Each structure stands twice: as structure tokens, then as C-alpha cells.
Amino acid sequence: MDLYSLTIKKIVQGLTDKEFSCKEIIDGFLDNIAQKDKTINAFITVLDKEAVKQAKAVDKIIAGGEELPSLAGIPIAIKDNILVKGQRATAGSKILDNYIAPYDATVIRKLKQAGAIIIGKTNMDEFAMGASGEYSAYGVTKNPSDLDYAPGGSSSGSAAAVAAGMSVGALGSDTAGSVRQPASICGIVGMKPTYGAVSRYGLIAMASSLDQIGPLSKNVEDSKILFDIIKGRDKMDSTSCEIGEEFGVKSKEVTELVIGLPEECSGKGIQKEVIEVLQESVKKLTDKGIKIETVKLPHLNYGVPCYYIITPAEVSSNLARYDGIRYGKSKSGDELLDTYLNSRGEYFGNEVRRRIMLGTYVLSSGYYDAYYLRAQKVRTKIVEDFKKAFEKVDIILAPTLPTLPFKLGEKTNDPLSMYMADLLTVPANLAGLPAISVPAGKSGKLSIGIQFFAPHFKEDLLFKIANFFENEIH
């Protein structure tokens, strides 16, 4: 049996039943990383020594007959923009090449409390800007299913690590689709929680009004296990809140759910093969007695332009802290200004610079109203579209990506086509909604995902329908 192909649930079971030791599990994953990661390049840092040490400690607890915490011994990979105390956190950028995290992010503290083993820090597009994994300062990550293809991004390493059996689960961050999109391309499950459901404390900020940390996993059940551990109010993040039954989440049975299919998802800008997979999924759901209704999201096509104004604005502000003095690498000059210019000029990559320039432009006096303010109004329109749609339906279904998976190098010279990869994922971030991507079809060796959206804080419905789709239908 390949231990590294097991799910979280199965490993927990196996450890409890003493089918294998935790050391065997961790060795299995580390061997797999040693074999595959030279080619795939999913990890920036592998925490092998720490992982083995923790595995031995878990084995001791088992030998002592004590009860194990819920995730004891489970290897989890962490995107390199989430802080793990004492370890490097580069966010995929040269400017943070020498940065060591001084504390644990809240999600890490929670994972550690549950006994999880952090197996490594994963590769990503620089500061989470990108959709292919090619904008990392630490080399391109390859798609484990076909090495000529991009794994998607920006949580490229987290998705590739889970898909290649180099970790059981992973955390990523999703600002416009960076968990769901690589999950879809790598053939795994990726979930973006409601804005505020998971603390962002210790996540290196990209666009703070959109960023959320979410799990990547082999199946929906594992996704829920990870989400249940990381969710909840945290006093270190004032935008976070408690989530659960007390918020009026009345659970419906799966077969009582009405699913909305946006008219706009079968039209312009969506590739034929993707529409076919969506239609097959709809048929499978209706065959099982689930009601599907057409809904309208009239501002869907404005999501990408709106996002590429709001995000650069927030990025230009958030990334101002990398000044060659407070964090990371520095290249000093004669004057203070030279230190800023030299450090930022030397250590930021091209996409990051593009965003900072766009951001300062849309915020500049004279342009603020025409761009930033107008984009905020469009954002409200998108929020209203969903509100209206959710008056009629419980869940909304859409493809995760508008196109088939793409080859490495295919979009790197064309930023606009890279941005268009976010077409169907970005609306959930703009509206703060939870969404989950699950595998639904194939194109050759590569996967095609679909995603479900739910109203705010109705993660339970999301997991229910995704689980049903995965087990009963697929």
C-alpha cells in the first residue's frame, strides 16, 4: 500500500488501529518528496527533520496508550505566505528571501494544536499574484499529471504537493481563486471560506479585503476536516468571526437543495469543453433528483476588471512595507530614497511591479473617482447579483476555470489572458462568499473542475453538496 495515497481520515484511522506508525507515514511522504520534487518543485522549504521528530513524538503517545489529538501525525503543506514560527516565509519573493517568521499564523497555531505535522512550505506566485505558478522567484512548479502543463496558481505548490502525494493536505490563500483554480487544474478539492470565517493573522497580506486562507485536499471530507480546524473568531483579526449553527445555518437535506445555474456560464469567454463538463454535471445532479434553476449574474463579466483595480490598489498599499529596512532584503544607497528604490527595484518581480504601478495610478488624485471608486461600486453590483440569485436558490454552480488547463509558458507573455483565468473564481472573493472546487471531468491526462458557491457562512451546505457530487455521482 502506498501510504502517501491515503486521505486524512484513513491515516487517522490507521494510526489509531496501529496499522502503521507515524514515522512510517512521514518517511513515506518525505521519500516521495525526495523522488518527485526535483522535477515538480512544489516546495520552497521541506521541514524533514522537524517532521521526523514530531512523528516520533506521536508514536510515543500511541505507544503510551494516550488519546491522540484529531490531526495527530497528519502531514500538511503550507503555502509560503503563511507564517510558521522559526521558518522561512518568502511569499515566493526574493525580497523576503532571508525572512524568518517570528510567530505562528493563527491557522498554524490551530493545526499544531490539533497535532498536524507541517511537512514543508510550498512554492507560489510572488505575493500570490498569478494564475500559473510561473511568477515565483523560486522556479516554476510543474503539473504532476503532465509536466508540460502549469499546475495553476497562485497556490501552485500546495496543489501540486497534494496531487503528487507529497502531502495529505495543504493550506493556500485565495484572493481571486488561488486555492480553487490550482486545485481544479491538479484534480483535487480546493475550498475558499466565507470572508472572515478563517483568521488572516499571520498571512502575508496581498489584498486584505479579499484574502482568505483555505484548504486543498484529496476529497471533500478532508476539506471539511481542515476547515473545521482552522475556522473561527480570532482576536488578532478583527474581520474574523465565529461560524456555526448559532448563525441560523439551518441545514437542508441534499435532495432538498435547489441549485442555480448562471446563464452567463454557458456563454462568451467559456471554452466549449468546459461548458460540456458543466452540462454533464448538471445532468448527473438532475438525474439524482436535484432541482436546477437558471439564475442571472449580469455583472459577472465586470468581475475581472473590477478586481484588477481594487487589488492593485490594496497591493500597492500592503507592499509599501517592503522598503529594504523593515523586512527582508536590503540594497542600501547613499540616501534613504536610494535604499527604497534599490531594494524594491532589485528584489520585486515584474508582475508585482506591474500591480504596484497600477495600484498607485488608480489611487492617485484625479483618477481615484474614475477608477478605484467606480470599481468599488461595481463590486457592490456583484454582491447584489448574488443576493438576488440566492433568494431563488440555495447553491450556485459554475465551472472553476473558463478554459482547459494550459501549458507552461502559454500565458506568461500575455498578462490579460492570465488575468482572464480568474473570470469565474473572482466573483466569490469580491462578494465574500464561500466556494469549493471539485473534480468533474478530464481532458486527456488533465482535470477539469466545477465549483459550488453558497451564501455567506453556509459552508455546511457547500460541503454537503460537494460531498454528494463526489460520492454519489462522480
Ligand code: GLN
Ligand atoms: N490570479 C489572481 C491574481 O493574480 C490570483 C490571486 C489569488 O487568489 N491569490 O491576482
